[in-house]
Amino acid sequence: MSVSKLTLKRDRFEAKTKQFRTKIKFDQWKGWVYLAPCIALLLVFTGWPIVNTLAMAFQNGYDTMEWISGIDFTIGIDNFLKVISYSGFKDCLFNTILLCVITVPISTILALLIAVCLNSIKFLSRFLQTIYFLPYVTNSIAIGMVFAAMFNMVGTAFGGQNELIQSAGIINNILGIFGVEPINWINEGSGYWENIFVMSFYIIWNALPFKILILLGGLQSVNKQYYDAAKIDSTPKWRVFTKITVPLLSPMIAYVVITGFIGGFKEYSSIVGIFGDDMGPTGDPRRLNTMVGYIYNFIDERQGQASAAALILFGIIFIVTMINLYVSKKKTHF
Amino acid sequence: MSDKIENSKNVTSETKGDSAIRVMGSRDINKLRTSAKIGKGAGMVLTYIFLIFIAVVVLFPFYWMIISSLKTLDEYKLSVPTLFPETIVFGNYAEAFTQANLGRLFLNTVYVGLVSTILSLVITVLSAFAFARLEFKGKNALFAVLLATMMIPGELFTITNYQTVFYLNWMNTFTVLIVPFLVSVFYIYLLKQNFMQIPNELYLAAKVDGTSDLKYLWRVMIPLSLPTLISITILKMMGAWNSYVWPNLVTDSDEYRLITNGLRNAFVESTGDVNIPVQMAAVAIVSAPLFLVFLFLRKYIMKGVSRSGIKG
Numbered sequence: 171m172s173v174s175k176l177t178l179k180r181d182r183f184e185a186k187t188k189q190f191r192t193k194i195k196f197d198q199w200k201g202w203v204y205l206a207p208c209i210a211l212l213l214v215f216t217g218w219p220i221v222n223t224l225a226m227a228f229q230n231g232y233d234t235m236e237w238i239s240g241i242d243f244t245i246g247i248d249n250f251l252k253v254i255s256y257s258g259f260k261d262c263l264f265n266t267i268l269l270c271v272i273t274v275p276i277s278t279i280l281a282l283l284i285a286v287c288l289n290s291i292k293f294l295s296r297f298l299q300t301i302y303f304l305p306y307v308t309n310s311i312a313i314g315m316v317f318a319a320m321f322n323m324v325g326t327a328f329g330g331q332n333e334l335i336q337s338a339g340i341i342n343n344i345l346g347i348f349g350v351e352p353i354n355w356i357n358e359g360s361g362y363w364e365n366i367f368v369m370s371f372y373i374i375w376n377a378l379p380f381k382i383l384i385l386l387g388g389l390q391s392v393n394k395q396y397y398d399a400a401k402i403d404s405t406p407k408w409r410v411f412t413k414i415t416v417p418l419l420s421p422m423i424a425y426v427v428i429t430g431f432i433g434g435f436k437e438y439s440s441i442v443g444i445f446g447d448d449m450g451p452t453g454d455p456r457r458l459n460t461m462v463g464y465i466y467n468f469i470d471e472r473q474g475q476a477s478a479a480a481l482i483l484f485g486i487i488f489i490v491t492m493i494n495l496y497v498s499k500k501k502t503h504f
Numbered sequence: 505m506s507d508k509i510e511n512s513k514n515v516t517s518e519t520k521g522d523s524a525i526r527v528m529g530s531r532d533i534n535k536l537r538t539s540a541k542i543g544k545g546a547g548m549v550l551t552y553i554f555l556i557f558i559a560v561v562v563l564f565p566f567y568w569m570i571i572s573s574l575k576t577l578d579e580y581k582l583s584v585p586t587l588f589p590e591t592i593v594f595g596n597y598a599e600a601f602t603q604a605n606l607g608r609l610f611l612n613t614v615y616v617g618l619v620s621t622i623l624s625l626v627i628t629v630l631s632a633f634a635f636a637r638l639e640f641k642g643k644n645a646l647f648a649v650l651l652a653t654m655m656i657p658g659e660l661f662t663i664t665n666y667q668t669v670f671y672l673n674w675m676n677t678f679t680v681l682i683v684p685f686l687v688s689v690f691y692i693y694l695l696k697q698n699f700m701q702i703p704n705e706l707y708l709a710a711k712v713d714g715t716s717d718l719k720y721l722w723r724v725m726i727p728l729s730l731p732t733l734i735s736i737t738i739l740k741m742m743g744a745w746n747s748y749v750w751p752n753l754v755t756d757s758d759e760y761r762l763i764t765n766g767l768r769n770a771f772v773e774s775t776g777d778v779n780i781p782v783q784m785a786a787v788a789i790v791s792a793p794l795f796l797v798f799l800f801l802r803k804y805i806m807k808g809v810s811r812s813g814i815k816g
Contacts (some may be wrong), residue, residue: 198639198640199640200634200717201634201639201640201643204631204633204638205635207626207686207687208628208631208692211683211684211686212650215665215668215683215685216661218664218668219660219665220656220660222664222667223664234667280558283554284558287554288555291551291555298556298559300802301559302558302559303798303802303806304562305562309764309767311748312767312791315787316565316566316568316569316784319569319784322775322776322780324777324780336583337582337583343584357775378562383806383809435657436657436658438749442748446768452775462657465663466659466662466749469662473667477663483660484656487655487657
């Protein structure tokens with residue numbers, strides 16, 4: 171082979187590599203081009219808010235309007251202290267946690283029961299599955315209004331002295347069949363726990379579809395051999411449930427519990443649906459205010475406190491998620 | 505006795521294809537199953553009673569919404585309620601439609617929903633493609649950062665975004681309802697997973713043939729991941745339909761507001777002595793499109809939801 175031929179080969183090889191290199195470089199550049207709109211929007215509407223929220227939260231008494239007029243704020247944790255010591259915030263935190271603690275376990279257990287039952291039948295199974303999913307595709311404000319109507323009394327005995335109950339609401343009518351006196355659920359003068367009951371009922375009703383869908387999906391992918399083995403040993407049903415079904419479903423259960431808690435801590439629009447923007451029965455506004463509601467109350471002024479509250483909310487969600495993950499890692503089967 | 509035989513027949517047909525059983529010797533197990541099945545009968549009845557009871561509880565609010573919307577106010581207020589309207593009136597619907605200005609709000613919502621869905625799909629497809637197929641420095645780190653932002657509650661962003669759109673002078677525009685929510689990290693993640701299932705050889709083959717990336721994306725990747733894209737579309741449209749908080753903050757006239765705002769603002773009082781039949785009619789109008797979508801596209805919604813686990 172002559173030297174010239176070799177040089178030619180080398181030259182060609184070098185040209186190819188060069189081409190390849192530029193191609194890689196172009197690829198580098200291309201990736202960012204494809205991502206440009208996404209990154210630009212995320213920087214403005216996700217990145218900047220994270221930085222800004224931290225900045226606002228740690229400037230004592232921060233208020234955007236005051237900041238524009240040239241006032242400087244000292245750095246510190248006043249906002250957090252103010253938020254925590256404010257009694258309204260404690261109520262919000264209490265309401266939020268209470269609703270979470272009531273609704274997440276009940277809806278999870280109920281969904282698990284329903285999913286297991288659905289999985290054990292053939293006739294009507296798909297039909298019922300469709301019905302159970304229906305609440306998912308609803309508007310939480312709109313259906314909240316329906317629930318309000320169902321619990322609402324028209325012309326309550328609590329409104330004025332001589333007023334009589336015209337219609338006690340369909341729920342009270344149904345309870346009346348069993349001899350229960352009409353209860354003032356959500357009207358003026360109603361009790362706190364009655365309000366909480368209505369909210370919990372609505373939130374559970376709303377939360378079931380998603381949980382059933384996930385748990386049923388999990389059940390359908392469970393290997394049937396475990397159940398056949400249990401049958402051979404003639405294991406009682408509840409033992410099959412606690413020793414086979416629940417452990418095998420544990421990843422899905424952990425998932426719906428975690429998402430349930432995250433959603434529960436952000437509870438807001440279901441309360442607006444039933445009680446309106448006042449977040450409480452007539453005469454006692456903000457009685458059922460939640461963490462998110464608190465943040466929105468401070469969005470127009472004293473944003474430092476809103477930011478501090480948002481960070482506290484994030485902290486709570488983060489801690490609860492971590493605890494859940496830790497527990498589920500210990501308890502889950504996989 | 506004949507029952508037993510029938511049962512065992514059923515069981516055999518049930519276990520067909522269950523390989524484990526066949527390995528273990530199907531006769532013994534069939535016997536066991538038959539005896540178990542007899543005890544099962546009572547359990548089955550209870551199961552059905554429970555399931556149907558739950559179904560009634562789930563459906564009752566919808567039923568109550570519809571029949572209340574068809575009643576006259578006087579009939580609604582009867583102390584002993586009627587389970588079906590004595591006189592069916594449709595006037596409540598007309599009244600609700602004008603009182604809540606639903607026509608205008610409907611158009612707004614459809615406009616915002618369509619524009620934001622289309623733009624969001626374009627951005628999501630391009631980003632998912634970059635993450636799934638292109639190689640560049642910092643790709644994995646960037647993706648990890650994006651995923652991390654999903655943990656932060658949206659309310660934290662809202663405080664600042666509210667100020668940002670104020671500075672940008674976007675208050676009371678459609679832009680403010682569309683732009684801040686165009687990027688959803690979750691949809692990018694969902695679509696990226698889908699794109700990665702498409703064999704890379706197809707991409708390389710297309711490269712050899714000199715097909716451009718965009719053409720490949722349009723001809724191969726989008727058709728192959730159509731179910732995911734449809735799921736994203738439906739969830740995004742439902743999101744526009746159900747959004748309440750943000751439009752309530754950044755708009756103050758019916759010219760730009762969305763349908764849920766109109767519903768809540770037109771009927772501020774939902775308790776006490778209010779005209780509930782009209783309210784229920786308005787609620788039914790707002791809910792109807794959602795039910796139609798559900799009726800025809802149930803499969804995509806349920807698939808999308810079980811994979812994404814997010815509410816609209």
